[in-house]
Amino acid sequence: MCLAIPGKILEIDECNAVRVGKVQFGGITRQVQLGFVPEAGIGDYVMVHVGFAISVVDAEDAQHTYEILESMGLLEAELPPAEPS
Amino acid sequence: MKYIDEYRDREIAHKLLAKVAQRAQHPWVLMEICGGQTHTIMRYGLDELLPRGIELVHGPGCPVCVTPLEMIDKAVALASRPDVILVSYGDMLRVPGSKSDLLGIKAQGGDIRVVYSPVEAVKIAQTNPQRQVVFFAIGFETTAPPNAMAVWQARQLGVKNFSVLVSHVIVPPAIRLLLNQPGNRVQGFIAPGHVCTVMGAGEYKELVREFCIPIVIGGFEPVDLLQAVLMLVEQLEDGRAELENQYSRSVLVEGNVPARRIIDEVFEVCDRKWRGIGVIPQSGYRLRSAFAAFDAERKFEMENAGVEESAECISALVLQGRKKPPDCPAFAVRCTPQTPLGAPMVSSEGACAAYYQYRRHALPH
Numbered sequence: 001m002c003l004a005i006p007g008k009i010l011e012i013d014e015c016n017a018v019r020v021g022k023v024q025f026g027g028i029t030r031q032v033q034l035g036f037v038p039e040a041g042i043g044d045y046v047m048v049h050v051g052f053a054i055s056v057v058d059a060e061d062a063q064h065t066y067e068i069l070e071s072m073g074l075l076e077a078e079l080p081p082a083e084p085s
Numbered sequence: 086m087k088y089i090d091e092y093r094d095r096e097i098a099h100k101l102l103a104k105v106a107q108r109a110q111h112p113w114v115l116m117e118i119c120g121g122q123t124h125t126i127m128r129y130g131l132d133e134l135l136p137r138g139i140e141l142v143h144g145p146g147c148p149v150c151v152t153p154l155e156m157i158d159k160a161v162a163l164a165s166r167p168d169v170i171l172v173s174y175g176d177m178l179r180v181p182g183s184k185s186d187l188l189g190i191k192a193q194g195g196d197i198r199v200v201y202s203p204v205e206a207v208k209i210a211q212t213n214p215q216r217q218v219v220f221f222a223i224g225f226e227t228t229a230p231p232n233a234m235a236v237w238q239a240r241q242l243g244v245k246n247f248s249v250l251v252s253h254v255i256v257p258p259a260i261r262l263l264l265n266q267p268g269n270r271v272q273g274f275i276a277p278g279h280v281c282t283v284m285g286a287g288e289y290k291e292l293v294r295e296f297c298i299p300i301v302i303g304g305f306e307p308v309d310l311l312q313a314v315l316m317l318v319e320q321l322e323d324g325r326a327e328l329e330n331q332y333s334r335s336v337l338v339e340g341n342v343p344a345r346r347i348i349d350e351v352f353e354v355c356d357r358k359w360r361g362i363g364v365i366p367q368s369g370y371r372l373r374s375a376f377a378a379f380d381a382e383r384k385f386e387m388e389n390a391g392v393e394e395s396a397e398c399i400s401a402l403v404l405q406g407r408k409k410p411p412d413c414p415a416f417a418v419r420c421t422p423q424t425p426l427g428a429p430m431v432s433s434e435g436a437c438a439a440y441y442q443y444r445r446h447a448l449p450h
Contacts, residue, residue: 001120001121001147001148001149001174001176001223001224001225001227001228001432001434002119002120002121002146002148002224002225002227002228002277002279002280003121003279003305004227004279004282004335005089006086006087006088006089008087018238025086026086033202033204033231033234035234035343036230036341036343036344036347037341037343038343045087045088047279047282047335049227049228049231049279050174050201050202050203050228050231051201051202051203051204051205051231052202052230052231052234054227054230054279054282054283054335054341054344055282055335055336055337055341057088057334057335058333058334058335061333061334062088062334065333065334066091069097069100069101069308069312070097072097072100072101072104
């Protein structure tokens with residue numbers, strides 16, 4: 001129920017004083033309400049829940065975290081093997 | 086898809102699992118709150134990949150599951166009226182009420198429409214001015230801003246035939262209740278990432294201080310959840326109790342300020358009954374009196390009859406993480422997603438449905 005999916009903003013419009021955007025999720029695009037993310041611009045990724053963007057994905061933070069996760073491999077030789085499932 | 090695929094990376098997941106195995110010197114019981122997180126854990130079998138001593142128990146974070154029977158009955162009563170179009174999120178249609186579910190009423194000719202977004206419900210009201218349109222507004226804090234926005238927009242647009250049946254719940258009071266229960270086993274929490282995207286970290290910092298228990302705000306993909314487990318295990322092994330944010334690509338400390346503002350404008354905090362748990366003080370939202378004209382419970386006369394749950398269903402214990410679904414004698418025998426005895430078997434995010442979908446063939450009988 002609380003799922004939100006990341007999508008990329010392609011266009012932004014004002015529709016009856018409501019800020020809406022065309023957002024791309026993989027191969028499909030949908031209209032999304034952008035009222036809760038006034039800072040979002042074209043090209044940004046937003047997390048979308050029931051048709052509303054609830055956050056702008058922090059690209060720098062995501063990149064940094066991912067690099068930390070990937071670099072865990074450097075320690076791999078020192079670690080015991082993962083338990084068999 | 087960007088921001089999904091990389092968090093399903095098998096190699097990174099295995100590195101995280103190895104790191105958890107290395108760090109975990111003691112057994113620990115951790116709870117993920119959100120039903121979406123439960124679903125990911127079962128779908129990818131994360132609980133079975135973790136070292137044996139790390140037990141994941143599943144929290145009450147499925148709004149469909151905790152919506153009280155009385156509310157389902159009210160929605161059923163409204164949907165049975167010829168002057169009403171009942172609009173709902175799809176998950177609610179098969180939730181059993183005391184006599185019928187919404188799908189049964191739809192089969193008998195009730196006008197029930199499923200929407201993805203609450204703004205669609207306002208549009209249905211605009212295009213059907215001769216009918217009363219009631220939106221069944223359920224959810225946690227994540228869904229509260231969109232639902233509140235629908236009510237706010239209806240008022241702006243002067244849509245008088247629109248109202249909402251509100252059964253909103255909020256997470257922190259439920260965590261407090263679980264931690265105050267005698268016999269609580271949970272030693273660390275994975276907090277719900279999208280609830281915190283809206284509400285921020287403040288309430289969870291308070292819980293950490295109050296109960297001296299580690300909490301990590303976690304995302305929804307397998308790598309997110311394994312990283313959150315690792316962060317909790319590291320805290321527990323080091324004897325720390327802190328609030329940490331694994332899902333920092335979406336969660337800001339202050340949350341989403343405009344979204345919180347619309348919640349505050351439209352809703353106020355109230356006591357709320359949770360299915361299977363009972364009334365939790367200050368654990369829900371209701372409409373503020375300024376929006377009373379949009380309150381379906383005021384607009385329509387409805388019975389407030391107390392109703393009994395199935396005696397056999399142990400969902401109360403499952404929703405509190407005290408029992409696992411296969412502990413129930415009715416599980417996958419008399420209770421299946423086609424014939425659910427209780428709500429956790431209905432929603433795909435309910436713990437019972439997740440076990441049914443991914444584990445029932447592996448269970449000894």
